[in-house]
Amino acid sequence: MIAIIDYGMGNLKSVQKAFEAVGADVLVTNNEQHINNAKKIVLPGVGAFGDAVLNLKKLRILECIKNNIKSGKFFLGLCLGMQLLFEKSKESPKEKGLGIFDGEVIGFNFKGNNNSSLKIPHIGWNQIKKTYQCDIKNDILSDVNDDSFVYFVHSFYVALEDTKIAYTTTQYGVSFTSSIAKENVFGFQFHPEKSQGVGLKIIKKFVTIK
DSSP: OEEEEOSSOSOHHHHHHHHHHTTOOEEEEOOHHHHHHOSEEEEOOOSOHHHHHHHHHHTTOHHHHHHHHHTTOEEEEETHHHHTTEEEETTSTTSOOOOSEEEEEEEOOOTTSTTTTSOSSEEEEEEOEEOOOOOOSOOTTTTSOTTOEEEEEESEEEEESOGGGEEEEEEESEEEEEEEEETTEEEESSOGGGSHHHHHHHHHHHHHOO
16 A cells, blocks of 8 residues: 555645556555555645645654655655655745755745746746666656656755755756655655656556565
8 A cells, every 4th residue: 555645735636546547556644554554655745845844743744754764665755745855945944854865945046047037936847857876776767758748836946965866857947856766765846646648657667666
C-alpha cells in the first residue's frame, strides 16, 4: 500500500486518481500508523511552506514522515511536498522543513531584469532536462524523454546546496531544479498527476520500484 498524506494542502483527488490509473493500491491518510505501515509515501502539496509545516505538526506526523524517510522507505514529494524536504523557505522563515536535504526554498524575482515580462507564479507546461548527476539505483525517469513537457504551478523553487541530487532542471527566467533524487527519496516541483502521459509514466515507475 502507498500512503498519500492528507494534511489539508494538496490536490489529493487528482493524485489519488493518477496512482490508481497505473494500478497502485493507495490510501489517503494522515494516520501515523497507516503511514508507518505503508510500503511507500507520497507527500503532495499546494500552498504556503509555513502553513504546511504547521499542519503537519498539528497532525503530529512531521517526525513520523522524517523517520520513515530516514528508514529507507521510498518517498515522493510533489510540488510543495518536494520543498518541504529542505531546511527552510524564504516564504516562511520562522518554520523549519523536514531537513532531509540542505538548501533553501526561494522565490522567482524578475523585477528590473530582462525577464520582467515573465509572470509569477510559473503556471503551465514547460520542459524538464535531465542532469545525469544523480547516482541512483532506481531511475524513475528512465521512460521519459529528455526535454519532455510537464505541468507546473509554483512561485518558489529550491536552491540546492548539494547539486548532485539535482535530477532535472527547467528554464523559466533562470535555470532551476525541477526535480531531485537521492537513494529512496524523489521530489518533483512539477505535478506529474497533471502531466498526462509523461506524468503517468513517472508515477508508474515510482509505484513499481522495489
